[in-house]
Amino acid sequence: SAFSAIGEEREIDRNEYTPEIEPQPTWCPGCGDFGVLKALKGALPEVGRTPEETLLVTGIGCSGKLNSYLDSYGFHTIHGRSLPVARAAKLANPGVEVVAAGGDGDGYGIGGNHFMHTARENHDMTYVVFNNEIFGLTKGQTSPTSPKGHKSKTQPHGSAKSPIRPLSLSLTSGASFVARTAAVNPNQAQRILKEAMEHDGFAHIDFLTQCPTWNKDAKQYVPYTDINESDDYDFDPTNRADAQEPMRETEDKLYEGEVLTGVYYRDDERPSYQQEKQQIGEMPDEPLAERYFDDDYEWE
Numbered sequence: 221s222a223f224s225a226i227g228e229e230r231e232i233d234r235n236e237y238t239p240e241i242e243p244q245p246t247w248c249p250g251c252g253d254f255g256v257l258k259a260l261k262g263a264l265p266e267v268g269r270t271p272e273e274t275l276l277v278t279g280i281g282c283s284g285k286l287n288s289y290l291d292s293y294g295f296h297t298i299h300g301r302s303l304p305v306a307r308a309a310k311l312a313n314p315g316v317e318v319v320a321a322g323g324d325g326d327g328y329g330i331g332g333n334h335f336m337h338t339a340r341e342n343h344d345m346t347y348v349v350f351n352n353e354i355f356g357l358t359k360g361q362t363s364p365t366s367p368k369g370h371k372s373k374t375q376p377h378g379s380a381k382s383p384i385r386p387l388s389l390s391l392t393s394g395a396s397f398v399a400r401t402a403a404v405n406p407n408q409a410q411r412i413l414k415e416a417m418e419h420d421g422f423a424h425i426d427f428l429t430q431c432p433t434w435n436k437d438a439k440q441y442v443p444y445t446d447i448n449e450s451d452d453y454d455f456d457p458t459n460r461a462d463a464q465e466p467m468r469e470t471e472d473k474l475y476e477g478e479v480l481t482g483v484y485y486r487d488d489e490r491p492s493y494q495q496e497k498q499q500i501g502e503m504p505d506e507p508l509a510e511r512y513f514d515d516d517y518e519w520e
């Protein structure tokens with residue numbers, strides 16, 4: 221984020237993010253959600269954000285438990301609404317590193333409208349979507365990313381619905397950073413999370429997180445290819461038109477058993493919504509939140 225941090229610069233240990241009350245996650249053994257937590261704990265110290273300077277906003281789902289396992293400020297909100305809460309928090313206190321998180325059902329289904337408009341407006345935050353191709357917490361129902369033909373309790377004869385294309389949707393909606401990574405690839409995940417948090421604007425990461433409990437047929441997302449490093453892919457991620465083809469290929473191949481990951485698009489020139497607000501004089505230099513706690517503040 222372009223906005224300066226709240227506290228003094230200092231060395232940060234990843235263990236500072238481990239809570240004393242619930243240090244051991246209760247996710248199922250083998251769940252991909254562990255990979256997100258690990259990558260986040262690795263990336264936050266790298267971007268120089270202390271737990272006090274970090275806000276994690278989550279929706280409903282197994283992914284929402286992330287708040288309990290990351291010792292930062294947190295807001296576990298209602299289904300599909302992590303983005304509007306995160307937007308408000310960033311506007312009120314731009315010095316905070318805001319990370320919003322939720323599952324594919326929460327983010328692309330229930331909160332799909334918020335996703336589209338937060339991308340369009342380029343709000344300065346990182347949005348991590350745990351994509352396991354089902355609803356996990358509620359026991360395996362078909363989600364917006366479930367493959368066509370996927371059998372579940374809600375679609376016992378197989379889903380007749382085509383899955384959403386999250387990367388393409390993000391790009392066409394206006395996100396200024398679009399990436400996919402996988403929980404089985406912790407080094408890449410940490411690197412992409414760091415890049416996303418350092419980016420000024422809406423950074424969307426579609427994070428493949430295997431659910432061995434309810435999506436037993438699903439891929440474990442290995443092996444995977446990093447399109448930024450593979451010789452088979454030659455494109456410029458700063459060029460919107462260039463990014464479209466590898467995105468489409470990535471979305472199709474996921475359902476054919478091939479996993480492609482990497483940073484597909486980034487626009488580092490476009491100002492974030494918060495920067496635009498500041499330029500037109502609608503956002504003060506000091507955090508708005510401080511005004512609410514200042515009894516002597518004279519409102520205009």
Ligand code: SF4
Pocket residue numbers: 246247248250251252253282352356357430431432433434
């Ligand atoms: Fe993870 Fe699936 Fe278990 Fe939820 S139900 S904790 S997504 S493995």
